Amino acid sequence: MSSTAANPERISTDNHAPNVWPCLAYTDARGAIRFLVETLGFTESACYGDGDTVDHAELTWPYGGGVMLGSAGRDTPLDQHADSGSVYLVVPDNTLADALYERVRASAATITVELRDEDYGSHGFSCRDPQGVYWSIGTYAGHGFGE
Numbered sequence: 007m008s009s010t011a012a013n014p015e016r017i018s019t020d021n022h023a024p025n026v027w028p029c030l031a032y033t034d035a036r037g038a039i040r041f042l043v044e045t046l047g048f049t050e051s052a053c054y055g056d057g058d059t060v061d062h063a064e065l066t067w068p069y070g071g072g073v074m075l076g077s078a079g080r081d082t083p084l085d086q087h088a089d090s091g092s093v094y095l096v097v098p099d100n101t102l103a104d105a106l107y108e109r110v111r112a113s114a115a116t117i118t119v120e121l122r123d124e125d126y127g128s129h130g131f132s133c134r135d136p137q138g139v140y141w142s143i144g145t146y147a148g149h150g151f152g153e
Contacts, residue, residue, distance in 0.1 A: 031084035035060035035077040045113045092140040100129045
């Protein structure tokens with residue numbers, strides 16, 4: 007069934023705020039924020055908590071969307087998945103994917119899939135951040151988005 011048949015009143019995503027926000031829990035949330043901002047290029051939009059504890063943080067991706075995260079151990083449903091997960095980040099072109107690849111290589115992250123061109127048209131790579139969350143970065147924006 008096509009997405010149009012399943013939802014005949016599908017709304018265009020043009021000019022809408024992002025409505026999907028992956029949520030992550032980290033043992034060292036402040037360290038995760040530093041990595042995501044300094045290495046991957048997120049912007050810290052909000053961060054609430056005291057000391058080493060992050061009750062809630064929002065990091066925006068400069069090309070749309072973002073992630074929410076907080077400290078593990080706050081008795082939330084995310085605690086059982088602390089320091090795990092997988093997020094895909096879309097970048098607008100090969101040059102930016104290449105530059106991010108070099109920044110990640112120079113960081114404490116681990117490259118899990120080397121920079122490459124995929125048969126479906128993406129140019130990108132995957133890594134695991136210092137606490138274990140997987141991040142894939144590529145130029146593939148999905149069908150109907152960015153084409």
